[in-house]
Amino acid sequence: MADPSLIDQARSPVSTAPDPVRATAWLEALPAAAALFRRTGMLYAVNTLGREWFVVDNRAPLASQSWSVVLLPLGSSGSTLLTRVASGESPTTQQVPLGRDGRIADLRAVPFDDELLLLTATVTAAGDEHRTMSARVDRELSALMMLTPSSVRITDVAGRILQSNGAADLEHAAHRPATVRELWELDAPHDVANNRPLSFLDAPAMRALAGNLVRQQRLEVRRLGAQRVIESSAAPIRNEQLEVTGVVLLDRDVTDHDRLERQLHERQGREAELQHQVTHEREHLERLVEERSRALIASQEDRLRDRRLTAVGQLAAGVMHDVNNALNPIMAAAYLLRHYAESPDAVRDYADRIQKAAEIGAATASRVGRFIRQEPVHAGGDEALDLSAMVEEVLDLTQPMRLRRSSDAGEVVIVRQCAPTVSTRGLPGEIREALLNLVQNAVDAMPTGGTLTVRTFEEGADACLAIRDTGVGMSADVRERAFEPFFTTKGAKGSGLGLAEVYGIARRHRGTATISSVPGRGTEVTLRLPRAVGIETADAIPDAALLPVIPHHILVVEDHDDGREFLRRILMAAGHHVDAVATCAEAREKLASGAEIPYDLMLTDVGLPDGSGWDLVRYARRKVPDVRVGVITGWEPIADTGESHGAEFILRKPLRAAELQAHIAGRSAPASTTE
Template structure:
């Protein structure tokens, strides 16, 4: 895998978020467009582990391509900067015409176009991808990456789509600066929309820069439980429990990344919600916070009391709600530097569930209480990001609920979360169906198959789209799960083939791309199930 993706998935997303933050900060500072594009190109080259990355603009009424910026490993490729090429017959033209990324893989089936020849500067063309840059629904340019070390996989495409969104803003900023006021080419409404979106990008940059807040919340228990395993390796029961806690915290970290993806699309992802027990969520959050109590409250012990009814069910993303609870509990511990009492009390009020998180800490003044839910407001100095309460409020709102704050200086603080009550889950008894699982990554295929078999499913595996077609028989499988980034016959093409063979088969896709980015394709191909990597085993088994 290419450089950034050779590390852990969270580390990879952290690198992408750092680039987003840098570009957004440059936008907010109104830096020159060519400087911002150079920043974007250099960062993309590193993250993709590519030989060349180029920003392409459309000129002369869309008939010509201009290489606006180039970042390259070899200096010869940088000579393409500023050159112009006819649009017709190029990879960029295909991407703009299809309004979707277009990629080439070895062996390249035709002679490279003039633009690709200039970017490779005489080197062999092993692979390439062009992603359209669109503004207000109209193509204005493209991003081109050449000779990615690991090829053009779904993770690379996900990053390129995000960068194309950013480049649309960058190019729009350049257009606005270049056109005189008196020519009337940009209406007042367009200017306001541009300003609004630029401000939103600046906010995204701040969120990206501060996302370490939640990543660190996830890493704290991971490190603590890992140390406990190392200290007690001969205690199998504790090792199992600690490993479960580490897995839980790692999933929380992955969910933080998914929320950043959703933030870039400005639409909530409701695909990961199930009926969950609030009691279980509270207990899991308490277990995650216990190992860090002594570290966060060195002046005295913090005691925890729980009183949550067993029948309180909510329809929720369990990872998001657990993280909201973890944020509130850590805030409460920080408010009790000399120790104190942390209480979690849950009850039913008509068709809602109310959960109170109470501490006996220093409390807040009226002025601080009023500003506490604001993004980036903090009283913790350099060690605070001001993201905790604002993210909790956002999570609760996305679940159709509300958050209230009560606080008294010297007495403590109470946070009330109000969420819609979910009806009890009806028991279902279906025989385990056969599952056809398709993934070109051997480790991912093995792990996913083991998960499915642990749930009682009979699993047949295939490492390519062609192998899946050969293994498929109408009526044999209740569901087919396929990765999208397959060599040769890709995931979308495979779905079409299988639908033609058996229109009734349930089809699920597994991808590193968020649902918001491929939602139109999901609808067009009538996909029944959608899973974002890393896949939560419990959610996978529940969905099937």
């Protein structure tokens, strides 16, 4: 039978537990069923006899098995003892029945080290056997204590040191202390937490003898011939009457750990200081970068402002160039119109030429507006076109220029290779402008004459037009930049907008423009536009004179005197009764006057001296909802703005008579060619 006094002398917890293999070997040396448990309640090691007595799953890891399951054959006694010892109570022995054969087992639980608790179970036998077994258990427990790396001392109630392990004996090798007081004198302990010498009565061993549990009190002591830092723990040993009979004193040397902590703290302090310096330097650099960035941005803004002004000047020059090109045939045709006023055929011909040239000029203004917004041509703003017919129109318009060039430098021969009909959809004014630019560029590229070949053809889903010259051609660098705005090889004679406009027109019509060129052999520019199938061309649209006219009472609101007068005359020539005013106030007065003949239609400009035409539209819709409303504007219409709510139709200046009369008659009309 195991001697309970040996169990009472079990060591207080130590810091480092033996590995499971060594712990199992130690347990095998015990003559009892024994197991080591972690303080968390999980099994750590068990000997062979313990596997027979307790419930141990050999297929599962020991660390996954709880003492509440392992100690089931002992009832609740084993778990209760371990729980009490883990909470700091002194070890006790308890007898419990073992199985159904009437045997009684002495159950004992003691702290093994800082992490482990030892539980032993020994069957009760005769007195001699009991003493023999107790002595053996005492020897084995002493052996286990000697293997603990921390210093362990066991005292009696008088403070005499009864037993110590090897680590404790080495600390004061020259003079081993026999009592707790001698140990205190040799250690000369200093309380690290309170930074003061530790009195004898406050020593961990004395506090434990007073019945207190001391856990890891940090002290500075003289041991091993130097100043060391230890964590001292002490626990009272109690008998069955719960009287203090001794103390278990455990000291763990943490000098190296403490030194490392100080070094870490110092390093952290240095790192914090460096971090502060880095933060300060970073803020300084950020301020410098911000100042430099502001200066750079200001400089860039100045340069961008200069560039924008230059670009605006170049754009204005290009627009002026295109407008002058459009005005030139208008002035010439007006002169010829007066000269041939007696010839009806000549009058109609020159009137048509004036209209087409005006459409080109209007298309230029419209294109500038779309260029600013980078908008494509929207569906419904275009009309059916025949590229082959349009080629003939442009060649007729440029014939005087070609004839002059042929007489001055060399003959320009025209070769037509046009398919009968090549249909697409688009804005006629823009397409004519693109063709006009291409023809002019081709003629300019042949200063000594040459051949100008114009082809129209259909290829897959594309309606194609190609213009080829036999002129000077382009180098690779020039060809790559040919579509850039304001890039020109003509010097002061060129605006750099011709091919750029061609490219922009192709893109807005959802098409492409490509260049192929060989220096010294000529250039070919090809336009590819979406092909239109099964539609009527613009020529099929009935002329304004052929539309049946029903007289209407119309209110015209236009602040421009000539525009108002010409619009009034056009409407009156078509048989309508017209009232024309210049302001919103006059229009409201007319609408509210309740004229003898009610107004059928109001046509209003947008920009009026005393308000917006859109406000007038909303006023008319509220006051006279039966009146139809149309808007005429010199601004580029913007699709899907919601601004046109209330207006039946919107027309852009300059107006086409056929389009205006079709809307007045309530018919669907093609959109203006200048849109």
